[in-house]
Amino acid sequence: MIAIEILGLEKTYSVGFWRKKPKCALKPLHLTVEEGEIFGFLGPNGAGKTTTLKLLMGLVFPTAGSARILGMEVDDPRMKAQIGFLPEQPYFYDYLTARELLNYYGQLSGVAAKERSRKIDDVLQRVGLPDVGGVQLRKFSKGMLQRVGIAQAILHDPKLLFFDEPMSGLDPMGRREVRDLMEQLKQEGKTVFFSTHILSDAEALCDRVAIIHQGELRGVGAVADLTSSVHGKVEIVWQGTAVPSSLRALGAECHVTGDTVRAVLSEANQDSAIDALRRERLRLISVIPVRTSLEDYFVQKLQPAEAVAGVKS
């Protein structure tokens, strides 16, 4: 079943005070996200990720096109009761304590009073803030605010979550915890749509990703498919600092790092290379086919179309 269906969503702003000029923030976007998947929306800063999320949240109005979330219009309150949203670099009412803020959001989301207290304790525990519920948010660090932001998004047990740069402001441990939390949410059957420019997070978490650049969708697909194209090359790593001359004769590109050597060569020469290492009694560490990384794919998609065509020709 489709969780998010975007049909030609487009946004153009008018900029300037006197003679207003149109500025296209999002070119017609067509995208679907299935229920139960973690979907990464990737792009560099200013690519149109936040604009797309704001359009889906009904915070800005589209110039053209439409979107349906859980089969409902984006301004339908019944739909909004079933989604959670974490904005980029969230800022909350700093005169409230974390518990008061979550209570307020729980009230607005229609969480029953008798359940609210238990749910607040639960989410504060889940985001790693079990002991600071009574502290005013003005005393929170950026990372703690990010965690509160995640807590308010999951408080009312939504089916679908929208996270705008969820790892922003978090230390490595915090990022790891958020990644674990997103995987837990997926296991609970929830759909997660998150924007990021940190590719390692996307590669580790996402079932599918879309790449957006200059307001235009440049590519979309399953992470496994995008990173599985093999170049017909293998990477062989062994212990030592010596490179047998027979390996160089096979056309291997070798790099010595500390006490290991990494060689990349044609897949056709793989067996000959392994035989050469055995003859020299060198200890083999790994033999791995060279695949496209998400980063390679991302960089390729961000290049202008003409540059890509030029490289191919």
Next chain:
Amino acid sequence: MSGRIVHIASNTFREAVRDRVLYNLIAFALLMSGAAILVGQISIEIERLVVINLGLSAVSLFGMVIAIFIGIGLVSKEIEKRTLYTVLSRPVRRWEFIVGKFFGLAGTLMVNAFFMAVGVFGALLYVSRHFQRADSWVLVALYFIILQFLIITALALLFSSFSSPLLSAVFAFALFVIGSFAEDLRGFAALTHGVMRWLATGAAYLVPNFSALNVISSVAHQQPVSGQLIWYNTIYALIYATMALCGAVLIFEHRNLK
């Protein structure tokens, strides 16, 4: 009223209290105590008149300043700090947000006015040692001041829904000043001719008529306020505030929250 409006209103009230807005009551209490002691010493026979004039004018001025300076930031601050995003991504309609904010600030002003009214009556009791029957008209003057608060709060929200806090403050304060001379503006319109008359009359009826809602002087002189004026002013203030609030909702419903 929808539950969400109540929650937004109570959060707005809590924000005002925690931002120490009600601390102005301390300044007011000091002003009233000082005035009562001073007036008691220097005025002969007119202590009540001075205390009522000074007290009610201060209630009006303090409340107006709070209404304008909080009201202008009610929407723009939420957009600027992006706190609005997590509210409107929930099952909250935009009009509910505006109406909730209005009631939150109106509630703050009423609580403020209540405590200041207690201060006025306290000072009155200090200077005249007992209450008179005519003092009950002070309550009517306070009621009219609260009606003024409702109008200026709705106007501040209206300006806040489309302009910056600074411009909103300028607009709201300008309307407060012009509205305080609305009767004079209507008198001036009657003296003009042709297109000028149309323009002046239009402007006179467009600005809020705060002068009709100001009965401080007559109440201080122990003059009664007619039931008809109370009724007319109530209807006028409610219609004016509702129209300003509807304008704020209409603008905000179509605003892109960049």
